[in-house]
Amino acid sequence: MSYEGPEDEAPQPRSRRALTITFAALVPVALLGWLGWSALGDEPDRPAAAVSPPASAAPGGTSSPSASAGSLAGKVVVIDPGHNTGNFRHSAEINKQVDVGNGKKECDTTGTATDAGYPEAKFTLDLAHRLRTLLEKRGASVKLTHDGDREWGPCVDERARIGNTAHADAAISLHADGSAEGNHGFHVIMPGAVHAGGADTRPIVAPSRKLGARVAAGYRRATGEPFSNYLGDGTGMVTRTDLGGLNLSTVPKVFIECGNMRDTSDVALLTSGPWRQKAAQGISAGIVSFLHES
Template identity: 65%
Template structure:
């Protein structure tokens, strides 16, 4: 996600709460540590190149050296241990996974450029998303991680629904993505993305809904629960992947609050976005294109959801 553009609301530093310290592994030359928020909150990406813009991200010919593409031999089920809780732990719970974008969006520019109401104004239906320099698209990434998450969460007994499963010619639009979670009366919704920022910008961040009360949007009832969900996902994501929070947004917390994303504004159930890394940075891209790493990402996000749903 690019944060340039007139509609961008700068990330707010979240109010500090009791913290859980998660120390990353010792790597040559540095000890990386991170204080992560987990489960004590009180209370993404709809766009690229400016929030929810429809611009296509074209890899720069003069950009970073090309990273390896994804290996087709890495199965979606080659996993670490399943998310904690055991079979049946999430029986009766409904989780909606929202894989960002759609691989065929670029063929439907008129449709994805059509404006929809997000409560605070109008935004494009959807965007093409970004891609690594080697051409691995965000839409491919998000759907793969979503499939891995579905497998893990269904093993816990959850009912899992995807907003799209490669079964649509484009979209769905951001308002419909929110509506799918609302109509399912989901206990949690997570929108999976990967960012398209500049080279050298690294790490993940979780996007939380800000308090919006405008037109069709009223996020006030879900702000607290969404923060709790997001904090738990951030903590488990670090633990599962070894990734560090974004070095370019979120002030090192891995958490960003926004009010300009239709997928959050129109949600009536707890929902967050996660940007799993920056596809335009070669080091992050090497992780994002790895099936083994994507399994870890799915594990971390799923564990955060399980922690949230079990309280």
């Protein structure tokens, strides 16, 4: 899906009043001017200094990640846009039960939507495109579980398998919640320990928790969105053992519920293109931080 993110405006040069001075005065004035320019950091190619956020901005006192880390060359990230806009036309297929290790779950669901009809699946695919662009600019190899090119699905077990087969260094599933009005904010879902059937999350629980903390910190910093007021006890962090996309993963993976599509305040953000760009930047910053610390 094509999209237009906010355009970056090139810095405008400062106007400088022409000075009529003698040649004798020109040299010291020019030197002082150059020193002042350097002190202000306004040289065109000088990158802005990264500002470290307070430790309280992240769950568990972890400082928010900076997006200024180096190249992600050699790193693989799998992005899983939750649901599919075509799922509602394929109820038989998506209602088929699949094995998630400790039980059976539907292949997939239709996802939620705003009261005005903006579907979660459209939101997640747009956000996935924005996130992919940011990560590829950092040098990462990025794979989507689907790109709007399927009539329905894929099933949750296949979504996990795509990340496993790619040997992803990090995988993230993008979602928006469908809770009641008044429930607002975002939360990150991490895998709990599951060792049953074809599922064994024990090796990925710790790195997934670290990935989740970094994504939550980056997302909150970039968007200003608060932690969920209805899940996670105010921490923005939730652990679950009933999601096939997490249970069947063999690589570090988390879900992010970016907001509530049934809450008026969250909907105003989720339906905004510029805000979705901020969301992508926050998630990207968290993934970058995780990959450089791994």
